Amino acid sequence: MTVELETANNHGGGEAVTALELLQREKECGSITTFSSQLDRALKGGLPVGKVTEICGAPGVGKTQLCLQLSVDVQVPLSFGGLEGQVIFMDTEGSFVLQRVGDVAAAVVRHFSLVAEDGEQKDAMQTFDMESILSNIFLVRCHDYVELLAELHLLPDFLRDQPRVRLLVIDSVAFPFRQQLDDLSLRTRLLQGLAQQLVSIATRHNIAVVITNQMTTRLQDSQSHLVPALGEIWGHASTTRILLQWEGSRQVAAIVKSPCCMDTAVQYHITSEGFRDVNQPENSDQPEIPLTERRSL
Amino acid sequence: MTSLVWAGGFPCSKHKRCNGTERDARVMVWDQLPLPSRIRSALQRTHLKSVREVLSLPAVDVQRLTGLAQPEVHQLLTVAAAVCRRHAPLTVLQLQRGECRRCESGLRLSVSCPVLDGLLRGGLPVGGITELSGPSGAGKTQLALQISLSVQYPVEHGGLGAGALYICTEDSFPIRRLQQMISEQAILRSEVPPSVISGLHFSDHVYIEHAADLDSLQVCLSRRAPVLLAAGLVRLIVVDSVAALFRSEFQTEDWLERNKQLLTFSTMLHQLSQEFTTPVLCINQVMDVLKDDDSLGPLSSSVTPALGLAWANQVMMRLMMLRHQTTVSRGDQSSTLRRLEVVFAPHLARSKRDVGVWREGVRGVPVLE
Numbered sequence: 251m252t253v254e255l256e257t258a259n260n261h262g263g264g265e266a267v268t269a270l271e272l273l274q275r276e277k278e279c280g281s282i283t284t285f286s287s288q289l290d291r292a293l294k295g296g297l298p299v300g301k302v303t304e305i306c307g308a309p310g311v312g313k314t315q316l317c318l319q320l321s322v323d324v325q326v327p328l329s330f331g332g333l334e335g336q337v338i339f340m341d342t343e344g345s346f347v348l349q350r351v352g353d354v355a356a357a358v359v360r361h362f363s364l365v366a367e368d369g370e371q372k373d374a375m376q377t378f379d380m381e382s383i384l385s386n387i388f389l390v391r392c393h394d395y396v397e398l399l400a401e402l403h404l405l406p407d408f409l410r411d412q413p414r415v416r417l418l419v420i421d422s423v424a425f426p427f428r429q430q431l432d433d434l435s436l437r438t439r440l441l442q443g444l445a446q447q448l449v450s451i452a453t454r455h456n457i458a459v460v461i462t463n464q465m466t467t468r469l470q471d472s473q474s475h476l477v478p479a480l481g482e483i484w485g486h487a488s489t490t491r492i493l494l495q496w497e498g499s500r501q502v503a504a505i506v507k508s509p510c511c512m513d514t515a516v517q518y519h520i521t522s523e524g525f526r527d528v529n530q531p532e533n534s535d536q537p538e539i540p541l542t543e544r545r546s547l
Numbered sequence: 548m549t550s551l552v553w554a555g556g557f558p559c560s561k562h563k564r565c566n567g568t569e570r571d572a573r574v575m576v577w578d579q580l581p582l583p584s585r586i587r588s589a590l591q592r593t594h595l596k597s598v599r600e601v602l603s604l605p606a607v608d609v610q611r612l613t614g615l616a617q618p619e620v621h622q623l624l625t626v627a628a629a630v631c632r633r634h635a636p637l638t639v640l641q642l643q644r645g646e647c648r649r650c651e652s653g654l655r656l657s658v659s660c661p662v663l664d665g666l667l668r669g670g671l672p673v674g675g676i677t678e679l680s681g682p683s684g685a686g687k688t689q690l691a692l693q694i695s696l697s698v699q700y701p702v703e704h705g706g707l708g709a710g711a712l713y714i715c716t717e718d719s720f721p722i723r724r725l726q727q728m729i730s731e732q733a734i735l736r737s738e739v740p741p742s743v744i745s746g747l748h749f750s751d752h753v754y755i756e757h758a759a760d761l762d763s764l765q766v767c768l769s770r771r772a773p774v775l776l777a778a779g780l781v782r783l784i785v786v787d788s789v790a791a792l793f794r795s796e797f798q799t800e801d802w803l804e805r806n807k808q809l810l811t812f813s814t815m816l817h818q819l820s821q822e823f824t825t826p827v828l829c830i831n832q833v834m835d836v837l838k839d840d841d842s843l844g845p846l847s848s849s850v851t852p853a854l855g856l857a858w859a860n861q862v863m864m865r866l867m868m869l870r871h872q873t874t875v876s877r878g879d880q881s882s883t884l885r886r887l888e889v890v891f892a893p894h895l896a897r898s899k900r901d902v903g904v905w906r907e908g909v910r911g912v913p914v915l916e
Contacts, residue, residue, distance in 0.1 A: 308843055309859045310891025338636065344674040344821070345863055347894035348643055348653045384640040391633075393821050396602050400628035403602075407625075408636065425860075429814045439605045464860045476856075499845040522896060 280333055282324045282417060282458055284316065285358070286527045288516040289503050293490070296323075299333070299416060299458040302448050302487060306463040306478040307494035312501060312520050313462040314345045316494070317419045319525040320460060321351070322358045324417040325386050327374035330362055335416025336386040338405070342398060342426045346389060355383040357523030388412075395426040399440070402447055409455045417458045418451065424464040424479045438483055445487035461488065494518075500528075580630065586623050589613040598627040656783065656826050657705025658690065659697040659735055662911025663887060666900045670705060671826040673782075675863030676816055678789075680831035680852035685868040686885050686904045687830045691785050692725050693908045694828060695753050696732060698783040704739050707826075709782035710752025712775055714767055717791045720755045731907035754781060761792055761808060768815045776823040783826055784819065790832035790853040806857040813861035829862075844890070852890075865890040868902070875903050875912060887911070 281296035290296045297303050297320060305313050321339055326332025339346060359379055366372050392398040398420070409415055423444070431437040452459045466479040478485065478493075485491070491507035504515035517528045578587070580598075593612045595601050601609060601623065610620045637647055645652060655669030664670050671677050671694065679687050695713055700706030713720065729749045733741055754775060758764035764786075775781040789812075793805055820827045833850035843851065843859060848869055852859070859865070871884040882903035889895045901912040 308856065309862065310844055310865065314893050343863065344672075345893040347672070348639065349668060350894040351639060353894075381640060384643060385638045387639040388636040389639055389642060390636045393818075396599050397631060397633075399602050400631040403624050403628040404632065428860075429810065429817075436604075439608075440603075443605045443607075465856065467856055496844045520896075 279456065282320055282333060283326070285319050285323055285525055286503075286516070286518050288527050289518060292503075292505055292511060292514045292516050293508075294511055297458050297460060298490070300452050300456055301489040302445075302452050302459040302461065303490045303492065304461050304463055304478075304488035305492050305494060306465060308465050308476065308496070311494045311496060312518070312525065313494060314343075314421055315350075315520045316525050317421050317460060317462060318346075318351055318354050320417060320458075321387050321419060322355050322383055322524075324458070325378070325383055326358070326362065327371070327378050329368075329370040329374045330365075333416045334414075336388065336412060336414045337417040337419065338388045338390060338408070338415055340390045340392055340398065340401060340418070340420045342392045342420070342422060344391070345421065346391075351384070351387070352380070353522060354524040355380050359383070386414075388415075392426065394430060395440070398423075398426055399444070402444065402451075405451060406455075409451070409457070415455070415457060417460065418448075420459075420461045422462040422464060424462070428464070428479060438481065441480060441484050441487070445484070448487065580626050582623065582626055583619075586613075586615060586619055589615050589619075590623070598630045601627045602631060654702075654707075654824075655705075656694065656707055657697050657700075658694050659705070659908060660693075660910050662900055662913055663902070663909070664705070666887065666889065666895075666898060666911065667892075668895060671828065672864065672894075673707070673824045673826050674820055676813065676820065676827045676829055676861060677864040677866065678829050678831050678852065678862045679866045679868060680833050681868035682833055682850060682870065685870045686902070686909060687868055688721060688787055689724070689904050690868065690887075690909045691787055691828060691830060692721065692728055693735075695725075695783060695785060696728060696749050698826075699747050699749055699752050700736070700739065701743070704736070704743065707782040710754060710775075710780055711783040711785060712754045712756065712772055712781045713785045713787065714756045714758055714764070715787055716758050716764065717788055719757070722755075725753065726750065727906065728908050735907040735910075752780070758792070761812075764792060764812065765815075768812075768819065772819055776819060776825060781825070782823070783828065784816070786816075786827075786829045788830040788832060789858070793854055793858075794832070806855075809854065809858055810861075813858070817861070831858075833867075864892040864895075875901070877903070877905065880905050884912075 279299040281293070281298050283290050283296040284293070305316055307313050317339070321337045324333055324335045324337050326334065328334045362371075362378065363375055366375050390401050392401055405418075423441075427437055427441065431440075448459050448461070451457060463484075464479040465476045467474045468477045476495075478491070485507075488507070489509060490505065490511075493504045493506050495502055495504065501518055501520070502515050503518050505511050505513060519526060519528050580587070590601075590613060595612065604612075606620055606624060609615075609623070610617060613620065613623075615623070634647065641647065642652070653669075654673045655664075655667070655671060656673060657664050657670040658667065679690060681687050691713070695711035697705060698707050698709065698711050701708050728735075732749070733744050736744065756767050756771060758767050772781075772784060793809055816827050816829075819825060832853045834853050836849055836851045843856070848867075852865065852867070867888045867890050869886050869888065871886060873884045874881050875884050876882070882905055885902040885904065886899050887902045888899040889897055891897070900914070903910055903912060
């Protein structure tokens with residue numbers, strides 16, 4: 251709480267708030283479902299609005315898939331417990347593919363059409379369809395880190411004009427910042443500024459900020475470990491860090507940093523419909539795996 | 548930063564822009580920006596030459612260099628950002644309706660086989676790097692040659708209406724095999740009217756380059772490729788193979804330097820791919836999987852693509868071709884069976900198809916229900 255107070259004061263734009271008021275605000279903020287009930291439970295509801303969450307993982311493990319899922323899930327109507335919000339998707343790698351968004355959106359619409367019960371929900375389904383979902387996703391394509399920084403400069407004005415935005419996705423932050431920046435100290439300073447901007451956007455505009463990061467190899471004691479890219483200092487940028495990784499043939503989402511959730515890990519998989527739980531008929535009473543055996547990052 | 552010779556300097560009929568006005572954000576005369584004169588004169592006193600330079604510094608540095616107050620720096624950065632931006636954010640619905648010609652349009656490059664196009668949901672994406680790895684003899688070069696021909700078909704037949712730049716780094720280019728495939732195109736593409744096929748002069752539009760080392764590869768990508776792309780002569784780049792150059796030139800201890808060179812190389816490919824909406828196909832070798840290394844996911848074989856995580860992070864679509872023991876026959880031909888597998892892609896499930904390599908080219912074996 252204290253960190254948020256300091257940030258608000260440094261930007262010279264916020265008035266002082268008490269800790270109690272902040273706690274109340276946080277409760278009202280809400281979260282975005284990941285469509286994996288186990289991951290939602292591990293995150294105490296879903297991805298938190300008003301905070302910065304980082305998703306790291308090796309290529310192909312599902313980072314973009316989770317981002318696409320969240321971009322649709324943020325739009326779920328209020329009558330179903332969703333946020334009915336819009337999303338800005340900043341794509342730096344070119345991995346935002348229309349065909350795939352269509353798959354995920356169609357599956358979500360199908361799901362809610364089947365579970366709609368009362369009149370209010372059925373009314374909501376009249377306007378919650380493929381076209382409306384696609385019209386609520388703003389896509390920004392950034393070809394290098396300068397374009398990404400430029401878009402973030404212009405974001406506050408855009409958000410003032412579009413108050414329904416509840417999610418900002420940057421997929422990925424690592425790609426442009428590892429490409430053309432040889433000067434590592436400049437990169438660190440730019441990333442620090444970026445991190446502050448993201449926290450400010452998340453809190454001032456009440457938005458969930460989701461960023462993805464690559465993995466890199468670090469040599470330690472003559473053994474190589476996979477760690478999130480962009481260095482140690484960048485590790486402080488996000489409130490929550492979710493690590494997606496392979497364990498044999500299983501895909502596991504591990505919450506490795508979080509102020510409110512214990513270090514837990516849940517299994518997931520990517521289907522034709524999107525990011526989903528793995529059905530566990532026998533072991534359904536123990537879906538979460540404590541992280542005690544895992545090496546710390 | 549690698550400066551590319553072609554930066555903004557080539558006129559091109561195929562080079563479409565959304566809004567008509569084209570600004571080169573790399574060089575900017577400050578008078579052209581809507582800024583108060585106080586800010587403009589402060590800028591002229593610094594060494595900053597362009598909006599990109601202004602934006603690539605932390606705001607604190609800009610403040611220190613110009614001596615301007617924070618609100619003025621904010622105004623400067625906002626104006627600079629507006630210049631740098633290519634267009635305002637579009638909704639995905641607008642994209643789907645084709646309202647932005649330069650953006651992701653779902654365009655795909657067919658690989659000249661309906662079974663494999665089905666596996667890839669259309670073919671190669673026109674942005675980003677597609678990697679095709681596999682052991683030697685698996686048929687990677689065969690498929691690459693085939694795609695160098697399929698790109699030449701008009702868009703309505705799955706091509707992009709332009710030629711291919713084929714960069715060889717290992718053996719000499721298999722010209723005889725290409726000629727054989729060209730002569731059998733009518734058989735491979737029996738659904739295309741023969742008049743269309745005979746009107747395409749395939750061998751004229753495969754531009755072959757040999758790059759025996761990293762320096763010549765760099766020269767090819769920074770000078771030759773942009774000329775061909777800007778002139779609309781080429782809309783496919785093939786590198787056969789990436790592994791050859793990066794594995795031979797570096798000792799194992801130099802892996803940091805190797806990764807740096809890999810990054811420079813892949814950055815150039817990405818820039819070319821984005822600037823000219825051109826698919827890039829990189830052929831890669833494989834190496835044995837290290838025990839207990841499942842970082843890149845489960846594999847259906849004992850081999851994994853070479854060049855490690857640093858390269859894998861640059862690849863958008865990863866395909867693997869593997870050879871099998873069995874043979875398959877069609878008419879008077881028989882072929883060792885191969886399998887083409889999608890290892891990862893943002894829009895595809897991990898799936899595979901059986902494949903045969905024939906006189907006329909690479910063909911997937913239809914999946915029987």
